[in-house]
Amino acid sequence: LSALCGVHAVLSCSRGLALHYGYQAPMQLYMDINSQRVLGFTLYMREINVCVGKEWYRYSSSFFLPDNRILPLRARWHLRYLRSDFRGQLPQPYSSLPNATAIIPSNMNDMNQEEVSRYFDVQNCQFLIDSESTLVSEHEPAYFENQAVWERVLVYRFLDTKNSNRFFRAFYFPGLSDRYVKYIRYFLLRNKNGNFVGV
Numbered sequence: 001l002s003a004l005c006g007v008h009a010v011l012s013c014s015r016g017l018a019l020h021y022g023y024q025a026p027m028q029l030y031m032d033i034n035s036q037r038v039l040g041f042t043l044y045m046r047e048i049n050v051c052v053g054k055e056w057y058r059y060s061s062s063f064f065l066p067d068n069r070i071l072p073l074r075a076r077w078h079l080r081y082l083r084s085d086f087r088g089q090l091p092q093p094y095s096s097l098p099n100a101t102a103i104i105p106s107n108m109n110d111m112n113q114e115e116v117s118r119y120f121d122v123q124n125c126q127f128l129i130d131s132e133s134t135l136v137s138e139h140e141p142a143y144f145e146n147q148a149v150w151e152r153v154l155v156y157r158f159l160d161t162k163n164s165n166r167f168f169r170a171f172y173f174p175g176l177s178d179r180y181v182k183y184i185r186y187f188l189l190r191n192k193n194g195n196f197v198g199v
Helices: 002-023 025-032 036-042 166-168
Strands: 047-052 076-081 127-131 150-159 183-190
Touching: 002 150, 002 166, 025 150, 036 150, 036 183, 127 150
Parallel strands: 047 076, 047 127
Antiparallel strands: 127 183, 150 183
């Protein structure tokens, strides 16, 4: 029984480490948006748009965006959606009214049909979250490759599930797992061309 418990404990720790090392990039990125390395770009901005396209579903919560009450110029941070190959209904923020949770918002449907009102113009994005992919399309370009427009502010490694061994992507073993798994890069990009001062 003790041997079984020991194996269970080792596999449980191994699974936790696999999740941490393989999939922490989105969570780490949203936490690091609050770092001075990122906030230093936003000193004179009133409205800051963080845009997501194909990575929209990995956004955890607005609590990860900087709080406008503690920033010197009280900038407002917004998550914005870019058109991607996903054709369902994207989330939308609650109203700012006191009874926000009781209001039925406009531009909503109960059929999970696409609502084009959610889409934002990429030229108005101060920051953009992107990842490497072998599947590039008209609506999901590799933004990170256009370095004339997008500066790579933060880069993380993220498990490439399609090209990694099934066992070693599920369980982490030091010194062994990295031989059998592949990683892609996960980016926070900054728009270098936009004039956003005082926006």
